[in-house]
Every structure is written in C-alpha cells, then in structure tokens.
Amino acid sequence: MTALPTVPFPPEESLDFLCLRGYRSAVMGRAQLVAIEERHPKPRKIQQAVELLDRGGVIAYPTDTVYGIGCDLRNRKAVDRIYRMRRLERNHRLSLICPDLSTIATYAHVTDFAHRWMRRLLPGPYTVILYASRAVPKLLRDKRKEIGIRMPDSHLCQELSRGLGRPVMTTTAREPDEDDPIVDADVVRDVFGNELDLVLDGGLLTNELSTVLSLMDDEIEVMREGKGPVDDLLG
16 A cells, blocks of 8 residues: 655744634634734744735734724725625724824825824824825715825734734724724634634733824814823823
C-alpha cells in the first residue's frame, strides 16, 4: 500500500492557519477569537487582521470606548454584511477610523476651525462629524453629505487603519434593536460569531460610547454625550 504524502500543517503564526481555524469556527457558527493587547498589539496579529480586511473580511476589535465592527470602506459586500448583521437602516451613519489628521483631511473637508479642535481632542473618545469629501465611496455617502470620523486613543485601531492604507469603516458592536453596546469579546462572538471573520479580544471594556461632536460650518455642537468630556467644549 502506497503511503500518502505528508502535507505540512501551516504554523500558527501564518494567515493560512488563521483562515483554516476561521473556517473551522465558521462551520461551528463561531468566529475565531484572538487575544490582543490594545496598547501594544503584536505586529503579526495586526498583519493577520489587515489581510483579512483587505480580502473583504469583517472583524470585531476593541477601541478606546467599546467594541467595534469594521471592514474596508471600499468593499461594498463587506459594508452590506455589516448593515445586515446589525440590522441597520441604510440611512444609519457609519464612521471611519483614521490613523492621523492627514488621513482625516483626505476623507473629510477640514476647516481651520475643525483642525484646531481635532488637534485638541484627538486621538480620543470622540466621533467628529464633518462634511465628507469625494474620497468617501458613494455607497457611504448616498444623500448624506456628512461622515463620522474616529481617531481612537488606541494603538491597535490606528495600526489597523494604517496597515490597510485607508480608513476602517466602523460601527458599534451591539445586538440588533438593543441600545447598550457589547463590552465583552466573548459576547461579541456569541452574538455575531457566524457573521464575523475574526474577533480581536482586548478584554472587558467600559460601557461608554464615544462623545459625538459636529464641527460642520465652523460651529461645535454636542450631538451625544459619552466618554469624551464636554464641560470645556461649550464654555
């Protein structure tokens, strides 16, 4: 009897191993859970997540507030997946995670007024509403002229966007029709496991959303209070 050739099993560090385990997890209805340090994430784990995003994957990850669900903003199928899994109306505003102010200026119209405020507040737990530029894909703009911008105080989030070479489209990880965000990676996987390709586990987070500020028309308006302080903004 002729022996079958031995096929080497891919090392755990490789993307092939990640995809293999992701396939097994998908069969069982649960995405792969990968522990990661938000402040000092290992480059190989960042690279694995970035490659999944670049291939049209949808992942969950910790931010400086709660867990987010994100994808490549240019991939329509991935964007549609997020709308479906969150059961969002198409007029629901999604945000972009950017690694720096220069990237923000590419995807939004930034006036001197807005730039001064963002230099003061970012990186931090704020979502800034600005007029979208033409660099934002039409599927995210539609009839809306504005876009939400996040630049979290999170090395992980900044490196995901920087590694992808463009913003990560993001929304809060929360159960459909629920108001409270999900702050535990295990719960994220339980709720969305068969719809996600990867969950980056940054531990238990606080139950605080970002503060939403509009900086359009050279005026500052608090649209939602959250983790980011607002006491000194309107004084």
